[in-house]
Amino acid sequence: MEEQKRNSGELRTWLLLAGIALILVAAGLIAFFISGGFGGVEEEVTFQVFFEKIGENIWWVLGSLAVMAAGIGILFYYNRKKDAELSRSAWTIREIAVAALCIALAFVLSYIRLWKMPNGGSVTAASMLPILLFSYIYGMRKGLLAAIAFGVLQFIQEPVFLNWMQFVLDYLLGFGVLAIAGAFRRSLYPGMGLACLARFFCSFLSGAIFFGEYAPAGQSAWIYSLGYNASYMLPEAIICIAIALIPAMRHNIESLKTQAMAKAVK
CATH class of the missing domain: 1.10.287 (Helix Hairpins)
Structure with missing residues (x-):
C-alpha cells in the first residue's frame, strides 16, 4: 500500500x-x-x-x-x-488558489512604483513580498513555481530579451530564487534576506555581463552593476522585511504556516 x-x-x-x-x-x-x-x-x-x-x-x-x-x-x-x-x-485546491492570489497581488504591486531607474528596475510597493510569504508558508518547491510564474509575468509586463542567458538571469532564475524563503521555515527573516540577496546577485550578474555598456566611461561594468542594482534592490528588500516585521502581520504569517505544515503531515 x-x-x-x-x-x-x-x-x-x-x-x-x-x-x-x-x-x-x-x-x-x-x-x-x-x-x-x-x-x-x-x-x-x-x-x-x-x-x-x-x-x-x-x-x-x-x-x-x-x-x-x-x-x-x-x-x-x-x-x-x-x-x-x-x-x-x-497541490491542494486551496494552495493553488492562494498561489494564484499571491502571484496576482505581486503583479499588481509591481505596477505601484515608488521610483523607477533609468535603465530598468524600480522600487515597488513590496511586490516581492507575496511570493516570499507564499514560499515561507508552503515551502520552497511550491514557492518556486509561484516565483517563476511571477517572473514570466514580469517579462510580459516589460519584455527585454537579448539572449537566453539574460532571460534566465533576469526572469526565470532572477525571480525563481525568491522561493529560497521557503528553505528557512523556522524563521522568516533569514530566508527573506537570503532570497533578496540571491535576486540581487542574479540582477548584478545580468547587469555586468549584458548591460555593462551603460556604465560611465572609465568605470568597471561590475562596479556599475553593483551600485546600480543595489540602489533599488536594497530599498525593495528593506520595505518587504519591514512590512513582515509588523507584529500583526508576523502573527498571521506564522499562523498560516503552522496550519499549512499541520495539513502536510496528515
Whole structure:
C-alpha cells in the first residue's frame, strides 16, 4: 500500500514537472522568435515591438502556444489524478488558489512604483513580498513555481530579451530564487534576506555581463552593476522585511504556516 502511494506521488510529481517544463519551453520559444529568432536582436524588445514580432513569426508562435496548451493540459490531468490522500508534494485546491492570489497581488504591486531607474528596475510597493510569504508558508518547491510564474509575468509586463542567458538571469532564475524563503521555515527573516540577496546577485550578474555598456566611461561594468542594482534592490528588500516585521502581520504569517505544515503531515 505504501509502495503504491509512493509511486502515485512520484507520477503526480513527474506530471507536474512535465507540464511546467512544456509551458516554460513554449514561453521561451515565443520570447525567442518575437525577439528576432535566429537572426539575433538589433533592438530592445519594447511592448510595441513585442506584438509586432508576433505577426512576423505567427506560425512559430502558434506552434509554441500549442506546446503551452499541452503543458496546461498535463497540469489539469495532474490535478484530476489525485488519490483520496494527498502526498506532501501534491497541490491542494486551496494552495493553488492562494498561489494564484499571491502571484496576482505581486503583479499588481509591481505596477505601484515608488521610483523607477533609468535603465530598468524600480522600487515597488513590496511586490516581492507575496511570493516570499507564499514560499515561507508552503515551502520552497511550491514557492518556486509561484516565483517563476511571477517572473514570466514580469517579462510580459516589460519584455527585454537579448539572449537566453539574460532571460534566465533576469526572469526565470532572477525571480525563481525568491522561493529560497521557503528553505528557512523556522524563521522568516533569514530566508527573506537570503532570497533578496540571491535576486540581487542574479540582477548584478545580468547587469555586468549584458548591460555593462551603460556604465560611465572609465568605470568597471561590475562596479556599475553593483551600485546600480543595489540602489533599488536594497530599498525593495528593506520595505518587504519591514512590512513582515509588523507584529500583526508576523502573527498571521506564522499562523498560516503552522496550519499549512499541520495539513502536510496528515
